[in-house]
């Protein structure tokens with residue numbers, strides 16, 4: 395039964411893949427995006443209307459390299475160059491939902507990558523501060539986000555372990571790369587009552603996606619699921 399399911403899944407992916415390549419106009423991408431939200435996001439239990447609205451709106455295909463556009467709305471992560479990846483759509487939606495964001499919030503993201511996650515956040519909150527350590531990725535993301543018109547996303551080239559002290563405290567902190575431990579600096583830069591979502595664990599190993607809320611100056615944490623992210627490189631001291 396399981397085997398038939400996977401065979402069917404791959405068959406459908408193959409079909410939808412070639413179909414998207416041959417008809418690359420906006421409407422086709424919009425339809426793929428709508429289908430992605432229905433089957434990968436809503437069906438798996440994401441309910442926050444702001445998150446669903448953002449996932450329906452942001453053109454994910456414009457954040458992936460051209461040769462991967464046909465798979466932009468598929469149910470898996472994709473390479474974005476420099477050995478990095480854009481997360482699977484469901485993970486993006488899940489990590490956004492658990493931050494319980496409000497329109498006036500200011501969020502810090504570590505790991506800009508393609509800029510897709512930053513765009514999803516920027517559809518919901520007032521300001522997004524996103525740090526990327528690989529200059530080429532930061533510059534490309536900046537270009538994409540300027541072209542799409544996101545003046546409320548601020549990108550810094552630098553080491554996320556340091557956070558963005560001048561703009562702290564943040565209402566939410568999200569890391570899309572995995573440190574071995576939760577960096578204390580990032581907890582310090584979260585406001586009291588604010589939430590953090592961060593994958594934690596060694597490179598190449600299964601990591602834990604941690605969701606935390608800051609209470610009494612400390613992060614109270616829960617483990618949400620097992621995940622695999624690229625490592626948070628840089629200086630963890």
Ligand code: SAH
Nearest residue numbers: 505507508510511527554570571626627628
């Ligand atoms: N959020 C991204 C996915 C990013 S993949 C998106 O939506 O596309 C993780 C990113 O974290 C990579 O681009 C990697 O270069 C970056 N990264 C790794 N270590 C970092 C660090 N110490 N500070 C900032 N960015 C880092």
